[in-house]
Amino acid sequence: VSKIIVGVMGPGATASREQVEAARELGRLIAGEGWVLLTGGRAAGVMDAATHGARAAGGLTVGILPGEEAGGASEAVDILILTGMGQARNNVNVLSSRVVVACGMGAGTAAEVALALKARRPVVLLGAGPQAEALFERLGGELIQTAESPRHAIELVRGLLSEGEV
Amino acid sequence: VSKIIVGVMGPGATASREQVEAARELGRLIAGEGWVLLTGGRAAGVMDAATHGARAAGGLTVGILPGEEAGGASEAVDILILTGMGQARNNVNVLSSRVVVACGMGAGTAAEVALALKARRPVVLLGAGPQAEALFERLGGELIQTAESPRHAIELVRGLLSEGEV
Amino acid sequence: VSKIIVGVMGPGATASREQVEAARELGRLIAGEGWVLLTGGRAAGVMDAATHGARAAGGLTVGILPGEEAGGASEAVDILILTGMGQARNNVNVLSSRVVVACGMGAGTAAEVALALKARRPVVLLGAGPQAEALFERLGGELIQTAESPRHAIELVRGLLSEGEV
Amino acid sequence: VSKIIVGVMGPGATASREQVEAARELGRLIAGEGWVLLTGGRAAGVMDAATHGARAAGGLTVGILPGEEAGGASEAVDILILTGMGQARNNVNVLSSRVVVACGMGAGTAAEVALALKARRPVVLLGAGPQAEALFERLGGELIQTAESPRHAIELVRGLLSEGEV
Numbered sequence: 001v002s003k004i005i006v007g008v009m010g011p012g013a014t015a016s017r018e019q020v021e022a023a024r025e026l027g028r029l030i031a032g033e034g035w036v037l038l039t040g041g042r043a044a045g046v047m048d049a050a051t052h053g054a055r056a057a058g059g060l061t062v063g064i065l066p067g068e069e070a071g072g073a074s075e076a077v078d079i080l081i082l083t084g085m086g087q088a089r090n091n092v093n094v095l096s097s098r099v100v101v102a103c104g105m106g107a108g109t110a111a112e113v114a115l116a117l118k119a120r121r122p123v124v125l126l127g128a129g130p131q132a133e134a135l136f137e138r139l140g141g142e143l144i145q146t147a148e149s150p151r152h153a154i155e156l157v158r159g160l161l162s163e164g165e166v
Numbered sequence: 167v168s169k170i171i172v173g174v175m176g177p178g179a180t181a182s183r184e185q186v187e188a189a190r191e192l193g194r195l196i197a198g199e200g201w202v203l204l205t206g207g208r209a210a211g212v213m214d215a216a217t218h219g220a221r222a223a224g225g226l227t228v229g230i231l232p233g234e235e236a237g238g239a240s241e242a243v244d245i246l247i248l249t250g251m252g253q254a255r256n257n258v259n260v261l262s263s264r265v266v267v268a269c270g271m272g273a274g275t276a277a278e279v280a281l282a283l284k285a286r287r288p289v290v291l292l293g294a295g296p297q298a299e300a301l302f303e304r305l306g307g308e309l310i311q312t313a314e315s316p317r318h319a320i321e322l323v324r325g326l327l328s329e330g331e332v
Numbered sequence: 333v334s335k336i337i338v339g340v341m342g343p344g345a346t347a348s349r350e351q352v353e354a355a356r357e358l359g360r361l362i363a364g365e366g367w368v369l370l371t372g373g374r375a376a377g378v379m380d381a382a383t384h385g386a387r388a389a390g391g392l393t394v395g396i397l398p399g400e401e402a403g404g405a406s407e408a409v410d411i412l413i414l415t416g417m418g419q420a421r422n423n424v425n426v427l428s429s430r431v432v433v434a435c436g437m438g439a440g441t442a443a444e445v446a447l448a449l450k451a452r453r454p455v456v457l458l459g460a461g462p463q464a465e466a467l468f469e470r471l472g473g474e475l476i477q478t479a480e481s482p483r484h485a486i487e488l489v490r491g492l493l494s495e496g497e498v
Numbered sequence: 499v500s501k502i503i504v505g506v507m508g509p510g511a512t513a514s515r516e517q518v519e520a521a522r523e524l525g526r527l528i529a530g531e532g533w534v535l536l537t538g539g540r541a542a543g544v545m546d547a548a549t550h551g552a553r554a555a556g557g558l559t560v561g562i563l564p565g566e567e568a569g570g571a572s573e574a575v576d577i578l579i580l581t582g583m584g585q586a587r588n589n590v591n592v593l594s595s596r597v598v599v600a601c602g603m604g605a606g607t608a609a610e611v612a613l614a615l616k617a618r619r620p621v622v623l624l625g626a627g628p629q630a631e632a633l634f635e636r637l638g639g640e641l642i643q644t645a646e647s648p649r650h651a652i653e654l655v656r657g658l659l660s661e662g663e664v
Contacts, residue, residue: 002568062579083593085254085418110283169412254417258414447609450585
C-alpha cells in the first residue's frame with residue numbers, strides 16, 4: 001500500500017514570517033511522523049518552508065507544480081510532479097492528500113480548502129483568520145478542525161488518520 | 167471577436183428556493199443583455215435554473231460539465247463542454263467568464279470564487295452570506311462586489327464590462 | 333437538448349496549404365449542416381481555417397484554448413473556453429465532440445485521435461498519411477474511418493450521427 | 499534538486515504477457531539506476547508490472563491515477579497522486595517524466611507518446627510495432643528512439659540523461 005501523504009497548503013509570496021515559521025515546523029513534524037509531505041511545489045512562502053522543514057528532518061517531499069517545466073520549484077522537493085494545468089492543480093493537491101493542513105489563508109489556499117471539502121478530505125486550519133474559519137466551518141461541518149499551533153495541527157492529523165476514515 | 171460570457175455559479179442540489187429563483191432571474195437578465203451564460207452545466211440548483219432562465223429569454227447557454235459523458239446535464243444547455251476533470255473544471259468555468267456571479271454559497275461555489283480571484287476575474291456576490299462576504303472581500307479587494315438583487319448584480323456586471331478592463 | 337458539436341483537429345503553424353484549405357471547407361460544410369464547430373481555438377493552421385470557414389457560412393464556433401487568457405485565439409471563435417490546462421485540453425476537445433475529424437496529422441492531432449479512441453468517440457481521418465492511418469486503424473477498429481475529401485468526411489460524420497450511437 | 503523520474507507507459511488490461519515481462523524488467527532496471535519510476539498507477543498491465551518490478555528492486559514508485567480515489571491502484575505504488583482528471587492525466591505523466599519509455603502500444607500509450615512529443619520530452623519505444631514506430635518517428639524526429647530490449651531501453655535513457663538536456 002502507498003505511503004500516507006499529508007498536504008500543507010498556504011500563501012506563496014505573500015506569506016507572513018509567522019506563517020513561514022509555522023510551515024517549516026509543520027514540515028518537520030510531518031517528516032517526524034513518517035508521513036510524506038505534499039505541497040504546491042513552488043519556491044515561495046508556505047510551500048517552500050514546509051518542504052525545507054520536511055527535508056531537513058529526513059522526510060520525503062512531493063511538489064505539485066502548476067507549470068510544465070521545473071523552473072520555480074522549491075529546491076527541497078524530492079518528487080516533482082509537473083501538471084501544466086495552472087490553478088486546477090489545486091484539485092490534485094487535495095485529492096492526493098489524506099488530510100490537508102491549511103497554514104495561513106490566501107485565494108489559492110481558500111480554493112484548496114473548498115476543493116478539499118467537495119472531495120470529502122478533512123482539513124485542519126492553522127492561522128486561517130476568523131472569516132475563513134467561520135465560512136469553512138459553515139460549509140464543511142465536521143470535515144473542518146482548527147489548530148492553535150503546528151504541534152496541535154499534527155495531533156489533529158494523527159487523530160484523523162487513526163480513525164481509519166481517511 | 168468572441169461573445170461576452172458571464173458565469174453564474176452556485177449550489178447544486180442544496181440550493182434554496184430563493185437561490186433558484188434568483189438564478190433563473192440572473193439567467194433571464196444575462197440573456198436580455200445579449201451575453202452568453204456559462205454555468206457548471208448540471209441539471210441541479212443554481213446551474214439549472216440560470217440555464218433555463220437564459221434559454222427562456224432567448225439566450226445562448228454554455229455548460230461545463232465535470233464528467234466525460236452528457237448524462238446529468240441541464241436540458242437547457244446549448245453548448246455542452248465535457249471536461250472529464252471533475253471539480254478541476256471549476257477553474258475552466260472562471261477562466262472562461264469575463265465576470266463571475268456567485269448566487270448563494272456552497273463548497274464548490276467557494277472554490278470558484280477563490281479560483282476567480284487567483285485568475286484576476288471580477289466576482290459579484292449575491293446572497294453569499296456574511297462569512298463568505300467577509301472572507302472574499304479580504305482576499306479579493308476590488309475584485310469583489312456585493313449585489314442586493316439579481317438586477318443589481320447585472321448592473322454591477324455591466325459596469326465592470328464597460329470599464330473595458332475585463 | 334444540446335446542439336451537435338463536431339470537432340476539427342489538426343496541425344497549427346505547421347499545417348500545409350492543402351490542410352488549411354481542407355479545414356476551411358470542413359468548417360463551411362459543418363456550419364451548413366447546422367452543427368456547431370469545435371476546435372483547439374488558436375489563430376493558427378487547421379483550427380483557424382476551420383473556424384473562419386464555419387463563421388463565413390453562418391455557423392456557431394467554439395474554441396477550447398490551452399491558456400488562461402484570450403490572446404492567440406482565432407478571431408472567428410464565438411464561444412471561447414479558456415482551460416489553462418495546456419495540452420491536457422486536448423481531452424476536453426474530444427470529449428465534447430460527438431465526432432472528431434482529424435485534418436492532417438501532427439503530434440497534437442495524434443494525441444487527440446488517441447484520446448478520442450480512449451473515450452470511445454468516433455474519428456474521421458482526412459489526409460492523415462499512411463502511418464497514422466495504419467496505427468489508428470489498428471488501435472481503433474471500427475471507431476476509425478478514412479475520408480478522401482472534406483465532403484466525404486462530412487458524409488461519414490452524417491452517417492455516424494444518424495446511427496444514433498454518438 | 500529533485501530526483502530523476504523515468505516514466506513507463508503501456509497498455510493496461512490488454513497488455514500481452516511479453517509486454518508485462520518487459521515492463522517488470524524495466525521497473526527493476528530503473529530502480530537499479532537509482533531513478534524514480536512513474537506510471538499511470540493502475541493495478542493493470544504494464545503499469546502494474548513496472549511498479550512491482552521497481553519496488554522489488556528497492557526503488558521508489560509514483561503512480562498518477564485518473565480517478566479521485568485510491569481504488570484500483572497498483573499495490574506497489576509508494577506515492578499515489580490522485581488527479582481526478584481522467585485521461586487528461588496522461589499529460590501529467592509525460593510532463594513529470596524526464597524520459598518516457600513506451601512499452602507496447604495502446605490508445606492510451608499513443609496519447610502519451612504524442613503528448614510527450616508536444617512537451618519536448620524524449621521517448622524510447624519498446625515493442626511499439628511498426629505502425630507506431632513509423633508514425634512517431636515522422637512526428638517526433640530526434641525525440642524518438644527505438645529499443646530492442648528493456649536493457650537497451652535503459653541504455654538509451656542513460657544516454658539521454660547524461661547529455662544533460664533532459
